Amino acid sequence: MRYLKILEYALASLLRRPGKTCAILVVYTLMIVVLASVLFLTQALKTEATTMLAGGPQLVVQKTMAGRHELIPVSAVEKLVEIPGVKAVKPRVWGYYYDALTGTNYTLQGFDTLANELSLLNGRLPREEGECAIGAGVARSRLIHLQDELILIDYDNIGRIFTVTGVFVSAADLLTQDLVVMPEGPLRQFFGMPDSLATDLAVEVYNPNEVDTIANKIKRSLPDSRPITQSELLRTYHAVFDWRGGMMLALFSSALMAFCILAWDKATGLSAGERREIGILKAVGWDTGDVLLLKLWEGLALSLLAFLSGCLIAFILVFWWGTPVLGGILRGWSVLFPALRPTPFIDFYQLGTLAFLTIIPYVASTVIPAWRAAVTDPDEVMRAS
Amino acid sequence: MILHPGVLALLLGGLVSLLMLSAGALLGIRIARRWNPDGAEADQLSLERRAWLVAVLVRWAIVFEALSLLLFIYTAEVIHPLFVGAMCATGTLNANPIGWHLIWIKLLLFLLGGLWMVLNHLDLQCPEAPLTRFKFIALIPFLPLAIADLTLMVIYFAGLEPEVITSCCGALFSSGGDGLASELAALPLRPMMIVFYAGLAAYGCLVLLSLLSRRPWMHYLLALASGLFLVLGLTAIVSFISLYIYELPTHHCPFDMLQRSSNFVGYPIYLSLLGATICGLVQAMLEYLCRIPGLSVITSRAQRPWLLMTLFFWMLFALLTGWPVLFGPLAMTAYF
Amino acid sequence: MNPLIRTEEVCKTYHPRKADATQAVAGITMQVASGEAVVLKGPSGSGKTSLLSLVGCMTRPTSGRVIVTGEEVSRLPERFLTLVRRRTFGFVFQQYHLIPELSVRDNVMLPLYPERLSANEMGRRVAAALAEVELTGLARRRVTELSGGEQQRVAIARALVNEPRVLIADEPTAHLDSRLSTVLLERFAALKQAGLTLVIATHDPQVYTHPLVDRIIELHDGRLCKEGGA
Ligand SMILES: Nc1ncnc2c1ncn2[C@@H]1O[C@H](COP(=O)(O)OP(=O)(O)O)[C@@H](O)[C@H]1O
Ligand SMILES: [Mg+2]
Numbered sequence: 001m002r003y004l005k006i007l008e009y010a011l012a013s014l015l016r017r018p019g020k021t022c023a024i025l026v027v028y029t030l031m032i033v034v035l036a037s038v039l040f041l042t043q044a045l046k047t048e049a050t051t052m053l054a055g056g057p058q059l060v061v062q063k064t065m066a067g068r069h070e071l072i073p074v075s076a077v078e079k080l081v082e083i084p085g086v087k088a089v090k091p092r093v094w095g096y097y098y099d100a101l102t103g104t105n106y107t108l109q110g111f112d113t114l115a116n117e118l119s120l121l122n123g124r125l126p127r128e129e130g131e132c133a134i135g136a137g138v139a140r141s142r143l144i145h146l147q148d149e150l151i152l153i154d155y156d157n158i159g160r161i162f163t164v165t166g167v168f169v170s171a172a173d174l175l176t177q178d179l180v181v182m183p184e185g186p187l188r189q190f191f192g193m194p195d196s197l198a199t200d201l202a203v204e205v206y207n208p209n210e211v212d213t214i215a216n217k218i219k220r221s222l223p224d225s226r227p228i229t230q231s232e233l234l235r236t237y238h239a240v241f242d243w244r245g246g247m248m249l250a251l252f253s254s255a256l257m258a259f260c261i262l263a264w265d266k267a268t269g270l271s272a273g274e275r276r277e278i279g280i281l282k283a284v285g286w287d288t289g290d291v292l293l294l295k296l297w298e299g300l301a302l303s304l305l306a307f308l309s310g311c312l313i314a315f316i317l318v319f320w321w322g323t324p325v326l327g328g329i330l331r332g333w334s335v336l337f338p339a340l341r342p343t344p345f346i347d348f349y350q351l352g353t354l355a356f357l358t359i360i361p362y363v364a365s366t367v368i369p370a371w372r373a374a375v376t377d378p379d380e381v382m383r384a385s
Numbered sequence: 386m387i388l389h390p391g392v393l394a395l396l397l398g399g400l401v402s403l404l405m406l407s408a409g410a411l412l413g414i415r416i417a418r419r420w421n422p423d424g425a426e427a428d429q430l431s432l433e434r435r436a437w438l439v440a441v442l443v444r445w446a447i448v449f450e451a452l453s454l455l456l457f458i459y460t461a462e463v464i465h466p467l468f469v470g471a472m473c474a475t476g477t478l479n480a481n482p483i484g485w486h487l488i489w490i491k492l493l494l495f496l497l498g499g500l501w502m503v504l505n506h507l508d509l510q511c512p513e514a515p516l517t518r519f520k521f522i523a524l525i526p527f528l529p530l531a532i533a534d535l536t537l538m539v540i541y542f543a544g545l546e547p548e549v550i551t552s553c554c555g556a557l558f559s560s561g562g563d564g565l566a567s568e569l570a571a572l573p574l575r576p577m578m579i580v581f582y583a584g585l586a587a588y589g590c591l592v593l594l595s596l597l598s599r600r601p602w603m604h605y606l607l608a609l610a611s612g613l614f615l616v617l618g619l620t621a622i623v624s625f626i627s628l629y630i631y632e633l634p635t636h637h638c639p640f641d642m643l644q645r646s647s648n649f650v651g652y653p654i655y656l657s658l659l660g661a662t663i664c665g666l667v668q669a670m671l672e673y674l675c676r677i678p679g680l681s682v683i684t685s686r687a688q689r690p691w692l693l694m695t696l697f698f699w700m701l702f703a704l705l706t707g708w709p710v711l712f713g714p715l716a717m718t719a720y721f
Numbered sequence: 722m723n724p725l726i727r728t729e730e731v732c733k734t735y736h737p738r739k740a741d742a743t744q745a746v747a748g749i750t751m752q753v754a755s756g757e758a759v760v761l762k763g764p765s766g767s768g769k770t771s772l773l774s775l776v777g778c779m780t781r782p783t784s785g786r787v788i789v790t791g792e793e794v795s796r797l798p799e800r801f802l803t804l805v806r807r808r809t810f811g812f813v814f815q816q817y818h819l820i821p822e823l824s825v826r827d828n829v830m831l832p833l834y835p836e837r838l839s840a841n842e843m844g845r846r847v848a849a850a851l852a853e854v855e856l857t858g859l860a861r862r863r864v865t866e867l868s869g870g871e872q873q874r875v876a877i878a879r880a881l882v883n884e885p886r887v888l889i890a891d892e893p894t895a896h897l898d899s900r901l902s903t904v905l906l907e908r909f910a911a912l913k914q915a916g917l918t919l920v921i922a923t924h925d926p927q928v929y930t931h932p933l934v935d936r937i938i939e940l941h942d943g944r945l946c947k948e949g950g951a
Contacts, residue, residue, distance in 0.1 A: 001838070006835075212469075238466055242388065245389075246392070246393060247388060250388070276818075280820060280831070283814070284831050284879065285806060285807030286831075286834065287800050287835060288800065289437070292441060352456060352459065353456065353460075356456055357390070360449060361401065363445060364445070367438075367441055371437060371441060377780075378803070381818050382815075422796065426784075427738070430781065512797055512798060512801045514798055
């Protein structure tokens with residue numbers, strides 16, 4: 001009961017000093033917004049990378065020459081299917097296309113090698129030469145829709161006209177935004193790629209647990225190849241995003257320091273009115289412990305309010321607004337993707353981490369000022385004026 | 386080095402609680418040196434006021450440490466995809482085995498901190514404050530622990546390399562491996578269950594008996610039993626309770642039960658085990674402090690509530706560990 | 722009869738280690754019986770307020786003993802001192818010391834927060850204290866909207882809300898005209914009638930010549946120079 005009453009008094013006393021409360025609350029919230037945006041966005045990018053890779057092949061084999069990615073001969077397929085544990089090998093044809101008109105990069109992909117979950121299509125897949133399906137980002141940048149025409153310049157500098165038969169509406173934004181899909185034959189003609197070569201080979205295995213072993217075997221039978229497993233790719237992505245997020249957090253820790261100094265200052269610099277008030281409380285029978293409790297409640301109430309509103313604002317920023325700037329920094333590239341709209345999620349681990357990063361410095365920097373206030377001499381009030 | 390947000394949060398928390406604990410302990414030692422109830426009034430007053438600061442600093446540091454233990458296990462869980470072969474927190478801990486030391490250090494800090502807070506509370510209730518000097522000197526062991534905690538945390542995270550191929554709970558807690566963990570998992574099931582439930586029953590009886598009788602040795606025995614109970618409980622969790630919780634005959638991981646997939650059942654299990662241990666240890670402390678003049682009334686008044694709390698935690702633990710074994714779908718009879 | 726409050730050779734030195742050390746109270750032995758009205762009289766700076774602080778458990782003496790209801794409080798830790806003070810004494814400060822942003826009711830409630838009371842009991846006590854000083858109608862007003870005399874009544878209500886045994890008042894008539902002073906003294910007389918012990922520090926003749934006063938203790942430079950009946 002005593003705890004609740006003092007909580008009530010603490011809340012009332014915060015409300016009685018709107019100026020000071022707001023000042024600290026705004027800075028506190030701002031700090032939480034920044035940190036929370038970084039955390040949410042990192043997590044969102046990781047989730048996105050996971051969904052993006054989930055539909056892809058378990059193992060991709062590239063050819064390297066002089067340490068660089070090369071087209072791989074289709075004949076390598078025979079060698080790979082002989083390796084025990086390999087279920088199927090498919091050559092894939094895909095490549096990049098720089099669109100000078102909009103200044104963006106498209107990914108051109110052969111139809112045969114499309115993963116099946118790309119069926120989230122408005123319209124239908126292209127069936128013959130002169131048809132294509134495009135991603136939402138391409139459609140937006142070119143201002144074209146279903147049944148419109150897409151003109152691309154091929155390897156020989158000849159403009160080619162494709163009819164758009166479908167537009168992707170996939171939930172995983174990154175995956176299909178910049179995609180242009182057409183049957184494999186026309187794509188080879190477009191790129192001028194001979195039939196004997198492919199961009200890379202997608203390998204399907206029987207037992208997913210053996211992917212690493214099979215990758216090793218492939219490396220041994222095709223020494224100039226580079227097998228990339230899906231989990232390895234995922235790990236790299238996660239590590240990269242975590243690293244970037246961590247770097248950002250480390251940078252923002254200087255902001256955290258500034259905040260601590262401010263919190264300290266606001267809490268130490270008791271105004272004359274507050275000093276007097278605490279003196280009166282002590283004189284009318286509040287104990288040091290009671291005043292400490294009062295200060296504790298004030299701090300917790302401020303923290304909770306700042307934390308909730310900060311998370312809420314960051315949530316809105318990241319998941320509805322798309323945080324153009326932060327997203328660009330964290331992703332490291334900003335090509336066609338107009339705005340990142342990740343699927344909203346709430347992760348209690350992240351909220352815990354965030355609370356740790358923000359509330360602990362606040363509490364730590366207000367302990368001593370709160371104690372200073374709490375040990376005010378009750379006798380002080382007896383002296384005149 | 387892994388620059389994961391959770392890692393940053395842990396390091397920050399460790400640093401802050403180390404700073405607070407060392408400030409508290411140093412201040413506490415100074416107070417203990419100068420403490421003199423018959424000394425000059427003004428000096429004594431300022432010492433009394435500083436004692437408040439120490440109490441507040443230590444309390445927050447302990448709270449941070451307790452939360453940091455949770456966050457540590459969770460972070461280990463969350464970053465496991467970075468390590469080849471890791472499937473849960475165990476894998477991350479194995480990636481740099483120092484991690485295991487961190488767990489017991491944090492646990493010890495939490496247990497000692499809990500006891501210290503009880504001690505402080507008792508001292509504040511007595512006008513003669515007979516424990517003041519003792520309680521501040523008792524802060525000294527916290528310092529090396531907190532320093533070890535932060536240093537090991539830095540070493541642990543600095544030594545984590547994402548390429549490391551680690552072994553996970555499957556290997557660590559498999560009956561075939563060697564080392565303590567494997568031995569725990571390899572303990573024969575039926576004798577282990579008999580020992581555990583016999584121990585559980587004996588501990589409960591001891592708590593009930595202590596409630597009825599007021600003999601001092603009973604309470605010391607209870608504290609001793611609490612320590613044994615903690616060890617027995619942890620062993621049993623790895624050995625067979627985990628199997629019944631996951632409903633898998635070979636999954637011995639002590640951390641997976643903190644996850645959503647097991648409905649967070651690990652929290653009440655560990656909480657009740659630690660709660661029963663702390664409350665049992667407090668009994669011995671109360672019994673010991675009874676001899677100090679001026680405190681006997683307060684301690685003997687406090688004994689009963691603490692015993693009741695021990696009983697409550699014991700019942701909770703018995704219920705949580707008994708339920709899946711008795712009524713769970715997993716039938717381990719083939720393994721007996 | 723056992724006295725309610727007793728001091729034995731009590732001394733108070735401010736800043737004892739520093740150059741500006743001042744001995745405000747220099748060895749005073751006195752006592753106050755239950756139900757008595759005692760006035761501490763003396764010129765400004767003679768140590769009246771300091772002695773009230775000591776007697777009222779606001780602070781601990783530098784040396785000497787203070788005994789309240791048979792218990793020695795001069796060596797008690799601060800938190801227990803606070804407890805004794807809250808349970809035994811009600812203070813009316815010279816400057817009233819109300820919190821200006823709060824209403825009358827909230828000001829009167831302040832001493833009850835640290836107690837383990839139910840909300841009902843708190844409300845009852847506040848209402849009783851306000852009724853005692855006839856302020857029930859103004860309970861929701863802010864204290865800054867009140868006149869000086871009314872503010873003092875709020876201060877008295879706050880002193881009474883803990884149902885103390887002793888009321889301590891420091892220069893209660895300093896900010897009042899003589900008519901209001903008379904009203905105040907009538908109120909004190911009524912409280913004394915109801916069984917309250919009064920300890921009043923003053924140098925106002927209107928107070929120490931009032932019939933309610935049982936005993937006058939005269940201070941000079943922190944020393945007791947005369948003690949006697951009114
Ligand atoms: N906090 C203080 N620090 C230093 N000197 C003080 C303090 N309080 C009171 N004094 C000194 O103690 C003496 C007695 O003061 P006080 O008790 O207020 O007398 P009175 O109430 O009779 O005017 C004065 O000389 C005053 O200056
Ligand atoms: Mg005065």
